[in-house]
Amino acid sequence: MGEVFPTIMGKNLNKQTITIPNDFTQRNVIVIMAFQRWHQSIVDEMISLLELNDLPQNYDIIEVPVVQKMSWFRQRRLDAIMRAGITDFEVRQRTITVYTDKPALLDSLSIASDQKICWYVVESMTSKILFKGVELISQSDLEMMKSL
Secondary structure, eight states: OOOBOOOEEEEETTSOEEEETTTOOSSOEEEEEEOSGGGHHHHHHHHHHHHHTTGGGTOEEEEEEEEEOOOHHHHHHHHHHHHHHOOOHHHHHHBEEEEEOHHHHHHHTTOOOTTSOEEEEEOTTTOBEEEEEESSOOHHHHHHHHHO
């Protein structure tokens, strides 16, 4: 595949600034990108599936809500609402909100629409996209992830 995952910055719900994928250097990372609020239940289902298949033993798994850049005040308000709804430290740690020019990010990843979740397996150190998909992770996707 030869594609490289772009460098994007965000903050996790524990208020730490994170650079994706650069801050994930020990293991390959599974990046699950959601673009709409209603994507959350699908993201939760995908993470449960990854956990049931023991993939957190071999991968860092992060969920990345991508939000169109907005005012500082509105960002802080949305962050506070998300933190209030998520009390688990580990879930807060892996949830990295990115406020950015959403159309530009979609374009850089060749994503046609923000109506579907996209996920990527990104190689640590090189940022090379090893494998990617749209919507739910299938059994064959899981097998591919286990083989990498």
